[in-house]
Amino acid sequence: xxxxxxxxxxxxxxxxxxxxxxxxxxxxxxxxxxxxxxxxxxxxxxxxxxxxxxxxxxxxxxxxxxxxxxxxxxxxxxxxxxxx
Amino acid sequence: xxxxxxxxxxxxxxxxxxxxxxxxxxxxxxxxxxxxxxxxxxxxxxxxxxxxxxxxxxxxxxxxxxxxxxxxxxxxxxxxxxxx
Numbered sequence: 001x002x003x004x005x006x007x008x009x010x011x012x013x014x015x016x017x018x019x020x021x022x023x024x025x026x027x028x029x030x031x032x033x034x035x036x037x038x039x040x041x042x043x044x045x046x047x048x049x050x051x052x053x054x055x056x057x058x059x060x061x062x063x064x065x066x067x068x069x070x071x072x073x074x075x076x077x078x079x080x081x082x083x084x
Numbered sequence: 085x086x087x088x089x090x091x092x093x094x095x096x097x098x099x100x101x102x103x104x105x106x107x108x109x110x111x112x113x114x115x116x117x118x119x120x121x122x123x124x125x126x127x128x129x130x131x132x133x134x135x136x137x138x139x140x141x142x143x144x145x146x147x148x149x150x151x152x153x154x155x156x157x158x159x160x161x162x163x164x165x166x167x168x
Contacts, residue, residue, distance in 0.1 A: 002120070008090075008127050023128070023151065032147045034133030036086070043092050043125040044107070049118030063116045067107065077168075084163070 002047045003056035004081035007064040010041035015073045044068055045081060053080055086131040087140035088165035091148040094125035099157045128152055129165060137164055 011017050019040040027035050044064070050056035057078045064076035095101050103124040111119050128148070134140035141162045148160035 006092075008092075010127070010129065020128070024130075026151065027147065030147070030151060032143065032151075035143075035147065036131045036133070038128060038130040041127040041129065043094070043127040044104070044122060045094065045125065046108075046122040047120045049120070059116065059119075063111065063114075063119070067110065067114060067116075079168070084161075 001051075002049050003053050005046055005048050005056055005060040005078055006081040006084070007044045007046070007060055007068060007076055007078045008041060009044070009064065009069045009074050009076045011039060012073055012075055041074075042068070056080075085135075086133050087137050089130055089132050089140055089144040089162055090165040090168070091128045091130070091144055091152055091160055091162045092125060093128070093148065093153045093158050093160045095123060096157055096159055125158075126152070140164075 017039050020038040024035065024038040048056040048059055050059055057080065060078035064078055065071055069076040101123050104122040108119065108122040132140040132143055134143060141164065144162035148162055149155055153160040
């Protein structure tokens with residue numbers, strides 16, 4: 001069966017995030033105040049053929065760590081995308 | 085109060101996604117079979133000061149549509165990041 005999965009790749013805590021910092025600095029001038037700690041990351045949606053959902057998430061985590069992220073500076077988290 | 089929010093920006097259906105297509109093509113050679121419909125997007129995490137969670141999500145949606153995405157080709161969805 002095909003399971004929809006979303007993988008989110010985020011920078012690890014302590015790794016500088018110039019994109020997030022730039023967005024955060026631009027927000028007040030555009031009328032958005034009270035927004036802090038903006039961090040930019042990547043998301044990947046896919047459909048994974050597996051026997052059950054936990055096998056699909058395991059495969060997604062493995063490929064995310066191998067192919068979609070740099071584990072030195074990034075975290076990759078896979079979750080089910082059913083209903084989102 | 086500060087509410088943690090994650091905004092996911094994805095390409096609209098029908099918009100070509102060369103990054104996702106390239107990932108999908110590379111997967112079998114790396115030992116990952118049964119992965120289809122790979123779509124690449126962006127994620128943004130932030131903390132939003134608001135009176136309640138729905139106000140925080142409303143503010144996140146507004147700034148995502150104005151600043152974080154191109155509504156012509158992208159969708160932006162904000163959700164609570166509590167517990168994730």
